[in-house]
Amino acid sequence: MNKTRIRVLVGKPGLDGHDRGAKVIARALRDAGMEVIYSGLHQTPEQLVEAAIQEDVDLIGVSVLSGAHMTIFPRIKELLKEQNAEDILLMGGGTIPEEDIAELIEAGHVEALFTPGATTTEIVSWIRERVKSYE
Amino acid sequence: MNKDALDQWLARLFERDRRATAKLISWVEDDIQRAYIMRSVLKETGKQMVVGITGPPGAGKSSLVEALTTLYRSNNERVGIVAVDPSSPYSGGAILGDRIRMQAHGTDRDVFIRSMGTRGHLGGVTRSTSDILRILEGGGYGRLLLETVGVGQSELEIMQMADTVVVVLNPGTGDGIQAIKAGIMEVADVFVINKADLPGAERMKGDIEMMLNLSCDGLGWRPPVVLTSVTNGTGVETLFEKIEAHQTYMKTSGLRDERCKHRLRKQVWRHWEDKLQATFEDVWETAQQKLGDIEKEDPYEVAAALWAERFKGG
Amino acid sequence: MSNNFLSWKANYDTLKERKGPFFTVSSVPIDPLYAPGHTVDIDYQRDLGNPGEYPYTRGVQANMYRGRLWTMRMFAGFATATESNERYKYLLSQGQTGLSVAFDMPTIMGYDSDHPRAYGEVGRVGVAIDSLQDMETLFQDIPLDKVSTSMTINAPASILWAMYIVAAEKQGVPANKLTGTIQNDILKEYIAQKSWIFPPDPSMRLITDIFKFSKDNVPKWNTISISGYHIREAGSTALQELAFTLADGFAYVEAGIKAGLDVDDFAPRLSFFFNSHTDFFEEIAKLRAARRIWARHMKGKYGAKNEKSLLLRFHTQTAGCSLTGPQMENNIVRTAYQAMAAVLGGTQSLHTNSMDEVLALPSEKSVQIALRTQQVLAYETGVTNTIDPLAGSYFVETLTNQMEEGAEEYFRRIDELGGVLGAIRENFFQQEIADAAYRYQKEIESKDRIIVGINGFVNEKKDDKMELLKIDPEVERAQVRKLIALKQSRDNIHVQTTLTDLKEAAEGSDNLIPKIMDSVRAYATEGEIIAVLKDVFGEYREQAVF
Numbered sequence: 001m002n003k004t005r006i007r008v009l010v011g012k013p014g015l016d017g018h019d020r021g022a023k024v025i026a027r028a029l030r031d032a033g034m035e036v037i038y039s040g041l042h043q044t045p046e047q048l049v050e051a052a053i054q055e056d057v058d059l060i061g062v063s064v065l066s067g068a069h070m071t072i073f074p075r076i077k078e079l080l081k082e083q084n085a086e087d088i089l090l091m092g093g094g095t096i097p098e099e100d101i102a103e104l105i106e107a108g109h110v111e112a113l114f115t116p117g118a119t120t121t122e123i124v125s126w127i128r129e130r131v132k133s134y135e
Numbered sequence: 136m137n138k139d140a141l142d143q144w145l146a147r148l149f150e151r152d153r154r155a156t157a158k159l160i161s162w163v164e165d166d167i168q169r170a171y172i173m174r175s176v177l178k179e180t181g182k183q184m185v186v187g188i189t190g191p192p193g194a195g196k197s198s199l200v201e202a203l204t205t206l207y208r209s210n211n212e213r214v215g216i217v218a219v220d221p222s223s224p225y226s227g228g229a230i231l232g233d234r235i236r237m238q239a240h241g242t243d244r245d246v247f248i249r250s251m252g253t254r255g256h257l258g259g260v261t262r263s264t265s266d267i268l269r270i271l272e273g274g275g276y277g278r279l280l281l282e283t284v285g286v287g288q289s290e291l292e293i294m295q296m297a298d299t300v301v302v303v304l305n306p307g308t309g310d311g312i313q314a315i316k317a318g319i320m321e322v323a324d325v326f327v328i329n330k331a332d333l334p335g336a337e338r339m340k341g342d343i344e345m346m347l348n349l350s351c352d353g354l355g356w357r358p359p360v361v362l363t364s365v366t367n368g369t370g371v372e373t374l375f376e377k378i379e380a381h382q383t384y385m386k387t388s389g390l391r392d393e394r395c396k397h398r399l400r401k402q403v404w405r406h407w408e409d410k411l412q413a414t415f416e417d418v419w420e421t422a423q424q425k426l427g428d429i430e431k432e433d434p435y436e437v438a439a440a441l442w443a444e445r446f447k448g449g
Numbered sequence: 450m451s452n453n454f455l456s457w458k459a460n461y462d463t464l465k466e467r468k469g470p471f472f473t474v475s476s477v478p479i480d481p482l483y484a485p486g487h488t489v490d491i492d493y494q495r496d497l498g499n500p501g502e503y504p505y506t507r508g509v510q511a512n513m514y515r516g517r518l519w520t521m522r523m524f525a526g527f528a529t530a531t532e533s534n535e536r537y538k539y540l541l542s543q544g545q546t547g548l549s550v551a552f553d554m555p556t557i558m559g560y561d562s563d564h565p566r567a568y569g570e571v572g573r574v575g576v577a578i579d580s581l582q583d584m585e586t587l588f589q590d591i592p593l594d595k596v597s598t599s600m601t602i603n604a605p606a607s608i609l610w611a612m613y614i615v616a617a618e619k620q621g622v623p624a625n626k627l628t629g630t631i632q633n634d635i636l637k638e639y640i641a642q643k644s645w646i647f648p649p650d651p652s653m654r655l656i657t658d659i660f661k662f663s664k665d666n667v668p669k670w671n672t673i674s675i676s677g678y679h680i681r682e683a684g685s686t687a688l689q690e691l692a693f694t695l696a697d698g699f700a701y702v703e704a705g706i707k708a709g710l711d712v713d714d715f716a717p718r719l720s721f722f723f724n725s726h727t728d729f730f731e732e733i734a735k736l737r738a739a740r741r742i743w744a745r746h747m748k749g750k751y752g753a754k755n756e757k758s759l760l761l762r763f764h765t766q767t768a769g770c771s772l773t774g775p776q777m778e779n780n781i782v783r784t785a786y787q788a789m790a791a792v793l794g795g796t797q798s799l800h801t802n803s804m805d806e807v808l809a810l811p812s813e814k815s816v817q818i819a820l821r822t823q824q825v826l827a828y829e830t831g832v833t834n835t836i837d838p839l840a841g842s843y844f845v846e847t848l849t850n851q852m853e854e855g856a857e858e859y860f861r862r863i864d865e866l867g868g869v870l871g872a873i874r875e876n877f878f879q880q881e882i883a884d885a886a887y888r889y890q891k892e893i894e895s896k897d898r899i900i901v902g903i904n905g906f907v908n909e910k911k912d913d914k915m916e917l918l919k920i921d922p923e924v925e926r927a928q929v930r931k932l933i934a935l936k937q938s939r940d941n942i943h944v945q946t947t948l949t950d951l952k953e954a955a956e957g958s959d960n961l962i963p964k965i966m967d968s969v970r971a972y973a974t975e976g977e978i979i980a981v982l983k984d985v986f987g988e989y990r991e992q993a994v995f
Binding site: 030036037039044051 | 158160161164166222223225226227228230234248
Binding site for chain 3: 020026027042
């Protein structure tokens with residue numbers, strides 16, 4: 001199949017408004033030639049998953065800085081499963097302690113997590129690699 | 136993808152499956168099996184009218200789309216929305232943020248919102264937009280809204296997609312003058328002055344009415360000018376009524392058929408254009424190898440010489 | 450320009466210069482040398498003045514830290530009111546002199562703990578306060594006439610403030626004895642922090658209602674803390690932080706005057722809150738320039754007569770956004786430099802970040818190190834022995850002047866857009882900040898800017914595991930149970946009556962604070978009060994720019 005553009009939904013679940021990371025990522029992905037659907041702040045997992053389906057994205061990227069990562073990521077994955085949309089990848093970023101990262105990834109609640117300090121280049125190449133490999 | 140699988144996705148589309156709707160839109164957008172998909176879709180669709188909403192960035196188009204959608208939903212009608220934003224000319228990527236202002240319908244399964252980048256198409260509306268609207272129709276969305284950012288020429292393109300064109304402007308921004316310059320006076324079926332609570336709204340309305348006095352001959356449709364404020368919800372119902380009135384006018388006057396015919400001709404032309412361009416790119420590939428042989432610097436002369444060489448004549 | 454300087458420059462140009470680039474953390478280029486006649490022309494009386502004298506460049510008090518050290522105020526609050534109360538009592542016993550309350554996200558956004566949107570967020574980043582009952586628990590056995598309390602709350606500030614006043618009332622402490630600060634700065638929410646509820650106009654009304662109520666009833670309270678901190682955390686430069694914050698400050702002054710107050714009736718209660726980032730001299734220059742600009746505008750443009758109206762008093766927090774996850778202990782060092790810049794900039798109070806705040810709420814141990822950082826600064830380094838020791842430095846004075854000029858240029862652009870609210874509508878601030886944040890990120894990725902432990906001096910082996918504070922999910926369930934019990938035990942008819950009264954007042958133009966206090970006294974919850982106000986005021990919608 002000849003996919004011409006990677007599409008990514010970038011959103012901020014939860015109540016905090018720290019969107020610096022999400023916006024920098026959105027801009028970097030655009031500059032890497034991807035189509036970024038920005039769903040904005042204060043999204044519920046339900047809103048994110050519905051948007052991901054309608055927009056037919058390859059990947060959802062969310063940043064969580066409110067400490068609610070242990071509830072948000074599993075919830076998004078669960079909703080994707082309910083909608084038969086497990087092929088949509090989930091990537092996250094934010095202030096997430098290492099042991100929580102390990103737990104979330106091992107449990108399959110998220111495909112990748114990037115903490116402060118990760119470069120946009122790293123994130124872009126991770127996305128390219130993953131989206132290519134499942135096409 | 137094999138045809139059987141595709142047929143299954145198409146069947147799911149007509150069963151109003153949202154994933155199928157979304158996937159088929161992507162394939163058409165990416166030009167994968169596009170003709171095959173559209174052959175099925177167009178058989179079943181084409182009845183529903185499209186409302187195009189355009190205007191400068193920040194005019195409040197998405198909020199108006201959201202407010203109109205709320206009205207349609209209160210009549211229990213299903214709404215399909217396509218929101219087009221410009222792609223970056225450098226990377227080809229895009230940030231599409233129109234959903235932010237349509238959140239009231241974010242989890243309503245009877246509303247389908249799809250964001251698109253222009254992907255390098257100059258007109259501001261992508262080549263596949265009208266196909267995508269028809270896929271939404273096929274997915275059971277009876278009300279079709281198309282939002283594009285209007286930066287001048289693209290308003291002319293939206294004409295070809297929409298049966299009713301709504302042009303959204305803001306008071307006190309010079310939008311009015313820009314609108315006249317860009318030639319959208321001729322395009323608009325309905326004018327909206329949004330953020331009408333800001334100063335200058337009435338004056339802007341006056342200016343537009345005056346222009347319309349000059350350009351309308353008193354026969355046929357005279358575009359109404361509607362004042363709206365999405366923050367307190369005023370004027371949205373009037374807008375709804377004016378759109379309805381225009382659509383009735385389009386049907387009864389026979390203009391809709393005329394626009395449909397025009398649209399068909401334009402689409403066929405586009406397909407030709409695509410094919411010709413693709414063919415011509417191959418021709419160019421070989422022709423340009425001889426570029427080095429021509430010892431001239433004037434591009435006009437170089438072009439003429441190459442052309443003569445390739446096509447054996449002027 | 451003296452010939453001396455020119456000959457030095459000629460010599461310098463022949464010498465090797467290491468790979469720079471030489472720019473501040475805000476990407477402002479810096480010269481190799483600042484010298485007399487080269488860049489800065491200072492008139493001592495006009496531009497600096499003695500400490501405590503106009504234009505207050507050197508400090509707002511005549512004696513500064515020779516009189517009293519800054520207030521060491523550590524921001525804290527987590528989980529439940531009971532646990533936070535214990536933390537406060539511990540901090541007070543450790544020599545902390547003021548309290549600073551961090552609320553959880555549901556409280557900040559006006560949702561009760563049992564609201565679906567609060568799910569997973571109760572007590573996570575601060576304390577959950579649903580009603581007066583929680584506020585009473587939070588300050589149990591802490592005499593509210595003896596401590597000053599700073600509350601980081603904005604959109605629902607009027608409600609949390611009302612709860613505090615009523616909690617004090619129940620302790621027998623009258624409102625006119627209360628000291629403290631509510632952040633209450635809604636403009637920077639639209640600009641940077643994004644914790645808004647209502648649209649700008651009704652939000653500004655709530656703020657001026659607070660100004661009026663405070664003037665008559667809670668005169669020692671700082672009714673607003675005009676905050677650059679969050680603007681900086683959102684990615685702005687130092688200059689943008691300075692200019693946007695002061696522009697917000699002037700907007701509040703204009704709103705107060707428009708609401709019928711005399712500028713001197715409320716301006717003395719305005720306070721500020723700045724960030725202190727790692728670029729040492731740039732931060733000091735920013736803080737010195739802030740005082741001077743504020744004094745000049747308040748006197749010249751707004752005609753303030755009371756000297757206190759001219760004083761820009763501020764709290765500083767070290768830059769959370771400068772902290773790194775890898776090699777977390779390095780954050781102690783960053784924070785120490787940032788704290789010293791804040792003190793050399795003349796701050797009135799200071800929060801030093803704990804090294805682990807980049808990943809979680811700080812542990813008790815890391816909070817102690819952060820507090821000790823301030824104590825070492827205050828008692829060991831000697832920087833407090835003399836007032837504004839960097840005044841007269843060619844470099845610092847040049848930077849200070851550049852800050853002022855740059856801010857004035859921004860004020861002009863903001864005016865052209867119709868003031869702060871107009872500029873917010875036009876996404877001016879948001880775009881400026883997004884561009885600066887993106888540029889900073891690109892500088893790091895291209896290694897034009899080196900961040901130790903991130904793109905330079907990276908450790909091959911993994912960091913030692915750090916003990917992080919964990920919030921037990923049971924906290925949320927317990928808080929919800931408590932809320933349900935409250936809703937069953939209170940007089941619900943009375944609650945409804947006060948809420949109906951509040952709604953009527955909101956539709957009219959009466960001061961809302963007394964009405965909110967009535968609802969609070971009846972144990973109406975924050976979420977219930979917000980719902981009533983949303984009904985009348987509507988909700989704000991984000992405008993995203995990149």
